[in-house]
Amino acid sequence: MKAKWWLLLISGLILFVLSACEDKEVQPDEVFAKYIEQWNKQNFAEMYPMLSDSAKEIVSEEDFTSRYEKIYNDLGVSDLKVEFERPKELEVKDETSFTFPFTVSMNTIAGPIEFSHEAELVKVEAEEEETNWLINWDTEFIFEGLQPEDKIGIETVKSTRGEILDRNGKGLAINGEVNEVGLVPEKITNEKEAKEKLSTLLAMSVEEIDSKLNASWVQPNYFVPLKKFSKEDVELENKLLEIPGVQINTANARVYPLKEAAAHLIGYVGEVTAEDLEKNQGYVTGDVIGKRGLEQLLESRLKGENGVKITIEKPDGTTATLAEKPVKNGESVQLTIDSVLQQTMLNKYDGAAGTGVAINPTTGETLAIVSSPSFDPNQYVFGMGGEQQSKLEENPLQPLLNRFAYPQTPGSVMKPFTAIVGLETGTITPDLARDIKTKQWQKDDSWGGYKITRVTDPGKPVNLKDALVFSDNIYFAQTALEIGADKFIQGLKNFGFAEEIPYTYPLEPSKISNDGSLNEEILLADSGYGQGEVQTNIIQLASGYTAFINEGNMIKPTLLKEEPTSQVWKKEVVSKEYANLLAEDLRAVIAEPNGTGRLANMTEVPLAGKTGTAEIAKAAQGEQGTENGWFVAYNTDNKDLLIAMMMEGIQEHGSKIVVQKVKEIFQEMKS
Numbered sequence: 001m002k003a004k005w006w007l008l009l010i011s012g013l014i015l016f017v018l019s020a021c022e023d024k025e026v027q028p029d030e031v032f033a034k035y036i037e038q039w040n041k042q043n044f045a046e047m048y049p050m051l052s053d054s055a056k057e058i059v060s061e062e063d064f065t066s067r068y069e070k071i072y073n074d075l076g077v078s079d080l081k082v083e084f085e086r087p088k089e090l091e092v093k094d095e096t097s098f099t100f101p102f103t104v105s106m107n108t109i110a111g112p113i114e115f116s117h118e119a120e121l122v123k124v125e126a127e128e129e130e131t132n133w134l135i136n137w138d139t140e141f142i143f144e145g146l147q148p149e150d151k152i153g154i155e156t157v158k159s160t161r162g163e164i165l166d167r168n169g170k171g172l173a174i175n176g177e178v179n180e181v182g183l184v185p186e187k188i189t190n191e192k193e194a195k196e197k198l199s200t201l202l203a204m205s206v207e208e209i210d211s212k213l214n215a216s217w218v219q220p221n222y223f224v225p226l227k228k229f230s231k232e233d234v235e236l237e238n239k240l241l242e243i244p245g246v247q248i249n250t251a252n253a254r255v256y257p258l259k260e261a262a263a264h265l266i267g268y269v270g271e272v273t274a275e276d277l278e279k280n281q282g283y284v285t286g287d288v289i290g291k292r293g294l295e296q297l298l299e300s301r302l303k304g305e306n307g308v309k310i311t312i313e314k315p316d317g318t319t320a321t322l323a324e325k326p327v328k329n330g331e332s333v334q335l336t337i338d339s340v341l342q343q344t345m346l347n348k349y350d351g352a353a354g355t356g357v358a359i360n361p362t363t364g365e366t367l368a369i370v371s372s373p374s375f376d377p378n379q380y381v382f383g384m385g386g387e388q389q390s391k392l393e394e395n396p397l398q399p400l401l402n403r404f405a406y407p408q409t410p411g412s413v414m415k416p417f418t419a420i421v422g423l424e425t426g427t428i429t430p431d432l433a434r435d436i437k438t439k440q441w442q443k444d445d446s447w448g449g450y451k452i453t454r455v456t457d458p459g460k461p462v463n464l465k466d467a468l469v470f471s472d473n474i475y476f477a478q479t480a481l482e483i484g485a486d487k488f489i490q491g492l493k494n495f496g497f498a499e500e501i502p503y504t505y506p507l508e509p510s511k512i513s514n515d516g517s518l519n520e521e522i523l524l525a526d527s528g529y530g531q532g533e534v535q536t537n538i539i540q541l542a543s544g545y546t547a548f549i550n551e552g553n554m555i556k557p558t559l560l561k562e563e564p565t566s567q568v569w570k571k572e573v574v575s576k577e578y579a580n581l582l583a584e585d586l587r588a589v590i591a592e593p594n595g596t597g598r599l600a601n602m603t604e605v606p607l608a609g610k611t612g613t614a615e616i617a618k619a620a621q622g623e624q625g626t627e628n629g630w631f632v633a634y635n636t637d638n639k640d641l642l643i644a645m646m647m648e649g650i651q652e653h654g655s656k657i658v659v660q661k662v663k664e665i666f667q668e669m670k671s
Helices: 002-024 028-040 044-050 053-058 061-074 191-202 206-213 234-241 259-266 274-279 293-297 339-349 378-382 386-394 411-424 464-470 473-483 485-494 521-528 538-548 576-591 656-670
Strands: 078-084 097-108 111-125 131-135 151-157 171-183 224-229 246-255 268-271 288-292 307-313 319-325 354-359 366-372 568-570 607-617 626-635 642-647
Touching (some): 028 097, 028 111, 053 131, 171 259, 191 206, 191 224, 191 234, 224 378, 234 246, 259 366, 268 293, 268 378, 288 293, 339 354, 339 642, 411 473, 411 485, 411 521, 464 473, 464 576, 538 626, 538 642, 576 607, 626 656
Antiparallel strands (some): 078 097, 097 111, 111 131, 171 246, 307 319
16 A cells, blocks of 8 residues: 555656646747847847747847947837737647737838747757747837848928918018028138137027037037028128138028017027927927017917928839838918017107007907017027127116016006996996085095095096096096995906906906905005006907997907907906096096196097006105006007007106007008
8 A cells, every 4th residue: 555655656746747848938929029029129138038049140249239229219110019819729739839920010210110030930949958939020010111231211301380470471480581691610810819700790609619629529610500590691791701710601590570670479499408308209400489479378389390201212222112201391370460560569669668559449359469678589590699689688678588578557548447347337427516626535534644646637526528638547446435445346347357368468467455355445546547466468458448339348359360350358348438437538638738648649540448547666655766658549540559568667758659669650551
């Protein structure tokens, strides 16, 4: 019995060892599955040991790994998927090779690539009489039709950036040509003198010029580009060509024909930075991207997509296409802007600080929108030198600040809104006369030394029309107090205050106060005539005045030509009756001899509107602080042009200077 037990035990151990040895034998489909697993992970170094000896004679491990990595990196391979169908049953007992069909799919910079191939696995004898299977790899595993002597080629076709055009098709941001000045080192006769002259003419430091000349790629006979400049600047071109070693070539570049006139609106482009490449897909070094204004805001439409073709290049010069993505040029965008009016409006500032907008009050189309002082966006394309940039940044008038994007204290141009809120709430009637006998007024002693001052004392009780004509601060302060904080706030919200402005260009909303409330009497009273903490964005202000033209409906402002016109932003913000009443009163502000806007009265272009002077800062009441002048006016005949304009620091001239500028614009646009 004992002997039989031992015999059974030994037999079982032998069977276990044989079974284990049999399980140790790896099947060809398992080997290929493991190979594909590493391939999908792009672990090329792990794939090479699975190659047969004959395959390794074709390619070394270093070449195998580096070629795969370079091709996949250069082509931007993603979503790699290698598959084969494993057989349900595999008889390998007497076989020395097996062939497995497989498929490869991937995405590349030129689009998807798919192909099929066959992998032959050969049986080899391993150590300790173990059997194994290795792969007879060839170059068609990389791409179908690729032979060892072939190369992978990438052809790129640059897309054309879409242009930005005005309402009449004139260019605001176009693809044009500029001059590019540079030096050929071997042709320079006096290096020190040449650099000094170029530094002065190009607004570049000598150090900046040296850094370009000392670049690693520079050779004595190479053209070393320094800066671009306008082809219109013939005087500069002639002076530059007088310097030995200077060469001027023609280069393609983004061009901004209106220069300073549309800089804040249109913005500019610049070459992509490392940060841009991290944040944005589809860009490569050397591409340009919108850096500011509509160039940045409309980037996805303007950019376009480069065309790419991936080919197999044969030694005889023939090629086979693996994948091709056609070039897609950027989309051109047309604005509602009128270039002539845009230029005319900026010219009126003559370098002074301020902002202005012109709209069609019945359609809502923006015809001009400016911020002054401005800058030439072409300089950023040409290459802004450090000295030029510092000069812009340190200018106390802040030419880089986009004033139309931010709200400002409106002063008396706010009074029509207060009038409407008073009328609609029943707080006042058109005929209600306030008998204000003094030039200064306060509600009671609780205001301490604070008083509200009226500019003109007409010497009689004033009704609503009088209050608008004379621009009576006290009348509107009293009206705001009688309306009450809650109703006054709601009335302003009806006009779009404290609300995002529906506009293509992002604008900071108008605000009622710093915290949105008017809990203090003085703050409420001051807000009634456009002081206190109330601020209006100039676009929202202009849109608010459209309610007096469109039977009480406030028109949505538009900037893109493709947008529907005459859209209502705020429906029936004021009744038709009161809208017509305010329109008559605003006409009187300009038409009547005592009106604050009388300087703009013209028979050929009858205007209605409102002037305003906003005090921005002063040390104490009674002292004069910084003042901004406002004027909003529209043509009462054609009703096709409404202008809202603000100029800063007008305390020496008053709002008359703004009235005069707006009048001139209407005259010039009529002619």
